[in-house]
Amino acid sequence: MAKVTIDGIEVEVPNGATVLQACEAAGKEIPRFCYHERLSVAGNCRMCLVEVEKAPKPVASCAYPVADGMKVFTDSALVRNARRNVMEFLLINHPLDCPICDQGGECDLQDQATAYGGQGGRYREQKRAVKDKYLGPLVKTIMTRCIQCTRCVRFATEVAGVPELGATGRGEDMQIGTYVEKALTTELSGNLIDICPVGALTSRPYAFVSRPWELRKTDSVDVLDAVGAAIRVDTRGPEVLRILPRINEEVNEEWMADRGRFSFDGLKRRRLDRPWIRVEGKLKPASWQEAFAVVAERLKGIPGQRLGAVAGDLVDAESAFALRELMVGLGSANLDCRQDGAAIDVSRRDHYLFNSGIAGIDEADALLLIGTNPRKEAPVLNARIRKRWSSGALKVASIGPAGLDLTYKAEHLGEGPDALATLRDGGHAFAEVLKGAKRPMIVLGRAAVARPDGAAILAAAWALAESVGALTPEWHGFNMLHLFGGQVGALDAGFVPGEGGLDLAGMLGGGVDALWLLGADGFEPGLIPPGTFVIYQGHHGDRAAARADVILPGAAYTEKDGTYVNTEGRVQRGRMALHPPGEAREDWRIIRAAGAALDVSLAFDTLDALRARMAAANPVFGMVDGRIAEGCHDTAGPRLAEGAAPEATSFTLPITDYWQADAISRASETMAECSRIYNDATPKLAAE
Amino acid sequence: MSAPHSPHHEEPASFAFDAESEAQIEKILKRYPEGKQASGVIPLLYVAQKQMGRATGSAWVPRVAMDTIAERLGMAPIRVYEVATFYFMFNTKPIGRFHLQVCGTTPCWLRGSDEVLRACKDAGHLKGYGDTSEDGLFTMTEVECLGGCVNAPILQVDDDYYEDMDYESTVKLLEALKRGERPKPGSMQGRQGSAPIGGPETVLDIPMRHAAPGRAGEE
Numbered sequence: 001m002a003k004v005t006i007d008g009i010e011v012e013v014p015n016g017a018t019v020l021q022a023c024e025a026a027g028k029e030i031p032r033f034c035y036h037e038r039l040s041v042a043g044n045c046r047m048c049l050v051e052v053e054k055a056p057k058p059v060a061s062c063a064y065p066v067a068d069g070m071k072v073f074t075d076s077a078l079v080r081n082a083r084r085n086v087m088e089f090l091l092i093n094h095p096l097d098c099p100i101c102d103q104g105g106e107c108d109l110q111d112q113a114t115a116y117g118g119q120g121g122r123y124r125e126q127k128r129a130v131k132d133k134y135l136g137p138l139v140k141t142i143m144t145r146c147i148q149c150t151r152c153v154r155f156a157t158e159v160a161g162v163p164e165l166g167a168t169g170r171g172e173d174m175q176i177g178t179y180v181e182k183a184l185t186t187e188l189s190g191n192l193i194d195i196c197p198v199g200a201l202t203s204r205p206y207a208f209v210s211r212p213w214e215l216r217k218t219d220s221v222d223v224l225d226a227v228g229a230a231i232r233v234d235t236r237g238p239e240v241l242r243i244l245p246r247i248n249e250e251v252n253e254e255w256m257a258d259r260g261r262f263s264f265d266g267l268k269r270r271r272l273d274r275p276w277i278r279v280e281g282k283l284k285p286a287s288w289q290e291a292f293a294v295v296a297e298r299l300k301g302i303p304g305q306r307l308g309a310v311a312g313d314l315v316d317a318e319s320a321f322a323l324r325e326l327m328v329g330l331g332s333a334n335l336d337c338r339q340d341g342a343a344i345d346v347s348r349r350d351h352y353l354f355n356s357g358i359a360g361i362d363e364a365d366a367l368l369l370i371g372t373n374p375r376k377e378a379p380v381l382n383a384r385i386r387k388r389w390s391s392g393a394l395k396v397a398s399i400g401p402a403g404l405d406l407t408y409k410a411e412h413l414g415e416g417p418d419a420l421a422t423l424r425d426g427g428h429a430f431a432e433v434l435k436g437a438k439r440p441m442i443v444l445g446r447a448a449v450a451r452p453d454g455a456a457i458l459a460a461a462w463a464l465a466e467s468v469g470a471l472t473p474e475w476h477g478f479n480m481l482h483l484f485g486g487q488v489g490a491l492d493a494g495f496v497p498g499e500g501g502l503d504l505a506g507m508l509g510g511g512v513d514a515l516w517l518l519g520a521d522g523f524e525p526g527l528i529p530p531g532t533f534v535i536y537q538g539h540h541g542d543r544a545a546a547r548a549d550v551i552l553p554g555a556a557y558t559e560k561d562g563t564y565v566n567t568e569g570r571v572q573r574g575r576m577a578l579h580p581p582g583e584a585r586e587d588w589r590i591i592r593a594a595g596a597a598l599d600v601s602l603a604f605d606t607l608d609a610l611r612a613r614m615a616a617a618n619p620v621f622g623m624v625d626g627r628i629a630e631g632c633h634d635t636a637g638p639r640l641a642e643g644a645a646p647e648a649t650s651f652t653l654p655i656t657d658y659w660q661a662d663a664i665s666r667a668s669e670t671m672a673e674c675s676r677i678y679n680d681a682t683p684k685l686a687a688e
Numbered sequence: 689m690s691a692p693h694s695p696h697h698e699e700p701a702s703f704a705f706d707a708e709s710e711a712q713i714e715k716i717l718k719r720y721p722e723g724k725q726a727s728g729v730i731p732l733l734y735v736a737q738k739q740m741g742r743a744t745g746s747a748w749v750p751r752v753a754m755d756t757i758a759e760r761l762g763m764a765p766i767r768v769y770e771v772a773t774f775y776f777m778f779n780t781k782p783i784g785r786f787h788l789q790v791c792g793t794t795p796c797w798l799r800g801s802d803e804v805l806r807a808c809k810d811a812g813h814l815k816g817y818g819d820t821s822e823d824g825l826f827t828m829t830e831v832e833c834l835g836g837c838v839n840a841p842i843l844q845v846d847d848d849y850y851e852d853m854d855y856e857s858t859v860k861l862l863e864a865l866k867r868g869e870r871p872k873p874g875s876m877q878g879r880q881g882s883a884p885i886g887g888p889e890t891v892l893d894i895p896m897r898h899a900a901p902g903r904a905g906e907e
Contacts, residue, residue, distance in 0.1 A: 157764075163764030163766055163767065164764070164766055165766065166766035166767065166769060166770045167770060168769055168770055168773040168774075169773045169774070170773070170774045170775075178766065179751075179765075179766060179769040179773075180751065180765075180769075
């Protein structure tokens with residue numbers, strides 16, 4: 001530790017810390033543009049100049065290591081003058097077009113020019129102008145505004161793992177771009193907009209839409225992938241105008257994936273905004289009373305065991321739990337939230353969670369991916385794997401389709417489950433890596449168990465984890481990577497077949513006469529046998545709604561207070577940012593009202609009462625924002641039927657088109673454009 | 689009237705190092721420790737540029753060549769683009785057969801680089817800096833100090849320094865180049881290195897000179 005005095009305040013910081021970090025520890029604000037705590041240090045903007053005693057000139061604090069006994073001044077006349085002059089230089093070629101700039105009001109350059117700048121510039125010559133670059137359908141560029149801090153270059157190279165951005169040319173001709181025009185091939189491109197301190201990189205869908213002070217900001221969580229990134233939903237009036245990530249070190253640090261960030265325009269399109277009932281083969285608009293009357297009438301004659309319910313991938317745990325209560329009240333045990341047919345063993349929670357935790361990746365030293373491409377399934381989590389891999393402490397191998405571009409090196413061990421067996425028998429060198437690792441991780445893609453031999457694969461992966469010593473009381477190295485934000489919550493809510501109940505295949509196989517689909521768009525609705533009475537409750541007129549006999553319009557994740565559990569089992573609350581459109585209602589209320597129409601008494605009248613019941617049924621729902629992080633105390637594997645063994649079929653990946661993977665993103669024009677551009681431009685991606 | 693398009697000077701569809709380049713690359717890459725081969729990016733860009741000069745008569749680095757280098761050195765293509773565009777010694781656009789690099793920095797300018805520039809324009813039929821002559825023979829660029837101030841003004845043709853230039857010698861040089869000759873580089877006034885014109889002028893009598901062999905004191 002080094003003792004440093006900052007403006008007379010003595011602080012202790014670790015050796016090797018920078019002066020800027022020491023200043024922050026002392027509570028001093030240091031203006032900066034190029035420095036970003038999650039990127040490498042560039043030291044090129046010179047805004048963070050401070051005075052260090054005995055140094056002959058101001059030093060760039062972001063790149064200057066502390067020394068014991070150092071005395072730093074952050075507000076001396078020298079420093080103030082230096083900042084004024086640096087700012088004057090930065091603004092020489094900046095267009096000062098704040099009134100028409102989308103960054104206006106939340107611009108680091110604007111803020112710092114006001115706080116640390118001088119009175120005006122002395123530059124009277126021509127300013128330089130830079131041609132705008134094309135970086136893809138999500139990031140808009142006005143490169144004349146660029147101050148060349150190179151944060152975007154470092155982000156693309158270091159965090160996103162796509163070294164496609166660079167600074168070409170030199171001096172006045174230096175430009176940020178890709179040199180060869182192309183859309184950045186990353187699922188994290190929205191973060192470029194956040195890290196750009198000026199208005200050079202802004203959001204294309206948000207261009208000229210709003211000013212930050214006009215927006216109502218609601219903290220929520222992202223549900224479009226199973227990472228559960230902390231987000232802020234910015235709304236004005238009845239629409240979501242943008243979604244930004246919030247900092248949550250345990251989950252998403254400060255990054256966010258593009259599908260979660262940019263698919264919000266899908267919340268306005270193809271919405272179910274009023275109930276519909278099928279009359280003589282055609283869907284007709286109806287009132288809630290009429291819709292419930294039809295539901296009550298049609299369900300009356302059907303015995304409980306001939307009723308079934310399927311929950312979708314984006315449902316909040318409350319509505320899944322409420323629907324389960326309703327079905328139980330109706331005497332049905334036919335429940336399933338595994339639309340993909342994943343052979344998930346719900347007898348123990350750690351059989352289906354990402355047990356090491358997302359932050360646990362930072363400690364892992366060996367990682368095996370099984371039947372998963374985290375880059376498409378959980379881009380932020382993939383960036384975390386990359387971060388750990390970049391530090392040199394993590395070795396990665398994968399079993400599944402060959403030729404994946406994960407943004408880090410992964411040894412390919414095989415395409416099918418046989419590679420698992422080889423690995424377990426020590427038939428591959430990576431087995432030794434796993435065995436020798438202190439914190440080995442086995443990451444099993446959810447899709448890997450969504451096949452006929454899924455249970456055997458789950459058991460094999462667990463057995464492998466056990467055999468390499470990944471299951472210890474200190475460390476739980478078995479991980480399942482889910483795909484969407486509602487999947488774990490529905491499992492935790494117990495939305496799985498009860499005693500003697502049918503699973504999805506059983507229900508589709510003619511086991512039920514009536515089917516309640518709660519946002520269930522994940523399977524082919526054509527598989528529902530004709531004659532089955534289908535209730536579709538959800539927010540988008542996607543695949544399944546067209547098959548429905550009654551449509552009950554629900555709320556999307558931005559329109560309701562809901563609980564979502566991410567892939568690592570962290571219970572998080574999404575909050576209502578705006579009201580559902582038209583007649584649509586929050587889903588738990590719909591189910592409560594349907595219960596009344598069906599004469600089923602449900603023991604909750606308020607959201608709090610429902611949540612209390614959930615917490616009573618499963619204590620994890622009582623631990624909001626937390627997760628049980630503990631090792632594995634019982635290494636007994638998932639249940640497996642006698643004689644079940646993995647087949648030889650190769651693993652396939654679940655997400656074929658990252659940009660259109662759920663009901664919301666399928667309705668989004670932005671995502672449709674991304675899908676078109678990325679799938680055309682890189683046939684390799686389409687082939688995945 | 690636009691410059692005639694030579695088919696050689698289009699962006700080629702592919703690029704591969706020839707045997708001569710490969711031999712050079714082998715030598716170059718040996719200089720760097722294992723795993724640090726990316727350090728060889730600048731020498732390899734030179735190799736590629738030279739090869740283009742040999743093959744097409746225009747020494748430049750097309751993008752496909754940069755991609756080839758990136759692949760060879762295991763680095764991202766953009767990192768090669770960054771280096772190649774940073775250094776003006778690498779031509780990222782096709783140039784003429786001879787690359788005339790006129791130094792316009794103060795010492796050369798004081799010694800008459802304006803005359804050299806005028807001579808290049810006249811003899812090479814060039815409009816100014818950055819221009820390529822219509823016959824495709826000359827491209828002229830302005831460069832900063834070439835470090836040959838003692839023999840200013842300097843005109844660098846490809847890799848060769850022609851020193852102590854003036855209008856006449858520049859015209860003569862360009863005419864020779866047009867004829868396909870390569871005059872001997874160095875001072876155009878015939879002096880040796882940067883020694884005074886007409887032989888030594890100071891310290892004419894050094895006693896040591898007569899003490900042979902070896903230095904005095906060693907005996």
